[in-house]
Amino acid sequence: MPAAGADLDLMFQALADPTRRAMVERLGRGPTSVSDLAQPFAMSLPAVVQHLAVLEASGLVASEKVGRVRTCRMEPAAFSLAEQWINQRRTDWERRLDRLGEHLRQHPQGEPK
Amino acid sequence: MPAAGADLDLMFQALADPTRRAMVERLGRGPTSVSDLAQPFAMSLPAVVQHLAVLEASGLVASEKVGRVRTCRMEPAAFSLAEQWINQRRTDWERRLDRLGEHLRQHPQGEPK
DNA sequence: TTGATACTTAAGATATCACTTAAGTATGGA
DNA sequence: TCCATACTTAAGTGATATCTTAAGTATCAA
Numbered sequence: 701m702p703a704a705g706a707d708l709d710l711m712f713q714a715l716a717d718p719t720r721r722a723m724v725e726r727l728g729r730g731p732t733s734v735s736d737l738a739q740p741f742a743m744s745l746p747a748v749v750q751h752l753a754v755l756e757a758s759g760l761v762a763s764e765k766v767g768r769v770r771t772c773r774m775e776p777a778a779f780s781l782a783e784q785w786i787n788q789r790r791t792d793w794e795r796r797l798d799r800l801g802e803h804l805r806q807h808p809q810g811e812p813k
Numbered sequence: 814m815p816a817a818g819a820d821l822d823l824m825f826q827a828l829a830d831p832t833r834r835a836m837v838e839r840l841g842r843g844p845t846s847v848s849d850l851a852q853p854f855a856m857s858l859p860a861v862v863q864h865l866a867v868l869e870a871s872g873l874v875a876s877e878k879v880g881r882v883r884t885c886r887m888e889p890a891a892f893s894l895a896e897q898w899i900n901q902r903r904t905d906w907e908r909r910l911d912r913l914g915e916h917l918r919q920h921p922q923g924e925p926k
Numbered sequence: 927t928t929g930a931t932a933c934t935t936a937a938g939a940t941a942t943c944a945c946t947t948a949a950g951t952a953t954g955g956a
Numbered sequence: 957t958c959c960a961t962a963c964t965t966a967a968g969t970g971a972t973a974t975c976t977t978a979a980g981t982a983t984c985a986a
Binding site for chain 4: 927928929930931932933934935936937938939940941942943944945946947948949950951952953954955956
């Protein structure tokens with residue numbers, strides 16, 4: 701995988717907006733049309749569709765059009781990339797604490813180098 | 814909790830930039846000075862400090878100055894907010910699938926309501 | 927065929943973001 | 957005291973992000 705970084709950019713960027721998070725929350729309860737997805741928001745339909753495009757570009761949401769209705773759904777697998785990145789930070793941090801504890805046990809008053 | 818949303822905004826926004834993620838990755842291996850943190854990046858020091866300010870505003874990183882050196886560290890607890898949000902999406906999705914399966918079991922050919 | 931529905935496209939207004947350079951302020955060491 | 961270090965502050969620039977309105981296209985139903 702050459703650049704998972706770009707995917708993370710798109711993913712976190714997509715999740716950084718409260719309207720888009722609300723859209724994902726809605727889609728977590730099941731697929732909807734664009735109109736239904738737009739209904740709770742006090743903004744124009746094109747604005748909602750632009751948010752949807754950001755979510756689709758990130759992979760978090762997918763959609764397909766049948767007749768004149770576009771149906772949107774959450775893409776749960778996409779979340780794991782973000783999840784993994786966060787978990788890795790935690791893991792790094794814990795491993796460091798372990799090493800630090802071990803070091804202090806062996807060098808009670810020493811500076812940690 | 815009145816508005817965890819604003820916190821999530823700041824958090825995901827902070828993580829949406831590759832420079833900032835790299836800084837967090839570095840801090841996961843232990844605290845550093847601002848200069849050390851800046852060293853891997855091909856950008857001016859003020860730019861790095863601005864990224865650092867975004868990370869601090871999000872709560873993911875903290876720092877304190879002693880003498881003329883500011884030392885930065887990762888704030889692991891902050892990550893759990895983002896983690897919880899993502900997990901909640903997954904949970905919603907799985908619960909929905911469960912309900913859907915149950916429904917299909919009871920109404921084999923029926924349309925799902 | 928006509929009209930309503932469900933988007934879609936395009937263009938533009940603001941605001942925010944991610945930098946830059948140039949200058950300034952503490953601090954610590956010789 | 958003098959100078960280098962380690963930031964800090966300020967101001968400006970170009971690119972993106974988030975919305976708007978206006979106008980278009982494709983479908984479905986009567």
